Amino acid sequence: MIEVEHLTKRYGPTTAVRDLSFTVRPGHVTGFLGPNGAGKTTTLRMLLGLVAPSGGTATVDGHSFRHHPRGLRHVGALLDAHDVHGGRSARAHLRALARSNRIPAGRVDEVLAEVGLTGTAARRRVGTYSLGMRQRLGIAGALLGEPPVLLFDEPLNGLDPEGVLWVRELFRRLAGEGRTVFVSSHLMSEMEHTADQLVVIGRGELIAAESLTEFAARGTAPTVTVRTPDAGALTMVLTAAGAEVSTYDEETLRVSGVSAGRVGELAFEHRFLLRELTTQAASLERAFMELTADSVEYLAGADAGEARGAGAELREVRR
Structure with a gap:
């Protein structure tokens, strides 16, 4: 189990992590989400003792990682797939890790087979690897000591669909074995298919620590998309029925406040031709954009206005 309590990290006048507290429990894949610059990597590095906190604690099973002898037997981690000596082969790299952590040498070939780096790939110099192969090697290193706790920072970068x-199936299996699996990622679609718990931060502060389902439900309610050649007239009918209507283009409307079924009934009653009637359900991505809108360090053009506007609307509703 991972426990973070009032964790803070300052770099001069900049506070990268501020009074952060959360718990990551075994038996789950927990996604660690936040905009760029939110403090995710700094938090993971403090967990591993690579960065000293300015305040608070970050522990694994009640102890600082520095106090765990033979660390790879307690925590396996992939923080940077490029942090490997390029002149070594994959097998030589893992054998060095195994020796330093008193892990049987036979375990090296087991993890290489598990991540798909066997035969010639295992003997190649890491400097010749693609990013996807480096990610697989990093995952092999994390699995080497069969640890109960695993940390991964953006492990999907560079991987092909297969x-x-x-990776998705691997993380689920590891969690199913009762391990603690903590995964930082910016890929919302993947987290939606992989994680069952979330820790979300922005500007170094906690935004949410809850199940994926609970977090996604905090976003905007489902909306209905309607396409009709009589968009103006249908807008008047829907508004009179209590719906909120906005316009995508001359024929397409976004409707909230009524169900798709009710929109269809009103269109039928008033003889409107519909070319599209679909429901856009609440999603992790939409909830993430809304709830982190004020925490995004760099926003571009229309995306900035949309994200901040969505966040403002949500805060107004919650007052």
Whole structure:
């Protein structure tokens, strides 16, 4: 189990992590989400003792990682797939890790087979690897000591679709074995298919620590998309029925406040031709955009206005 309590990290006048507290429990894949610059990597590095906190604690099973002898037997981590000596082969790299942590040498070939780096790939110099192969090697290193706790920072970068599916199934299996699996990622669609719990931060502060379902439900309610050649007239009918209507283009409307079924009934009653009637359900991505709108460090053009506007609307509703 991972426990973070009032964790803070300052770099001069900049506070990267501020009074952060959360718990990551075994038996779950917990996604660690936040905009760029939110403090995710700094938090993971403090968990591993690579960065000293300015305040608070970050512990694994009640102890600082520094106090765990033979660390790879307690925590396996992939923080940077490029942090490997390029002149070594994959097998040599893992053998060095195994020796330093008193892990049987036979375990090296087991994890290489598990991540798909066997034969020639295992003997190649890491400097010749693609990013996807480096990610697989990093995952092999994390699994080497069969630890109960695993940390991964953006492990899907550089993987092809087959690799993404493999990682998704791997994380689920590890959690099913009762391990603690903590995964930082910016890929909302993947987290939606992989994680069952979330820790979400922005500007170094906690935004949410809850199940994926609970977090996604905090976003905007489902909306209905309607396409009709009589958009103006249908807008008047829907508004009179209590719906809120906005316009995508001359024929397409976004409707909230009534169900798709009710929109269809009103269109039928008033003889409107519909070319599209679909429901856009609440999603992790939409909830993430809304709830982190004020925490995004860099926003571009229309995306900035949309994200901040969505966040403002949500805060107004909650007052």
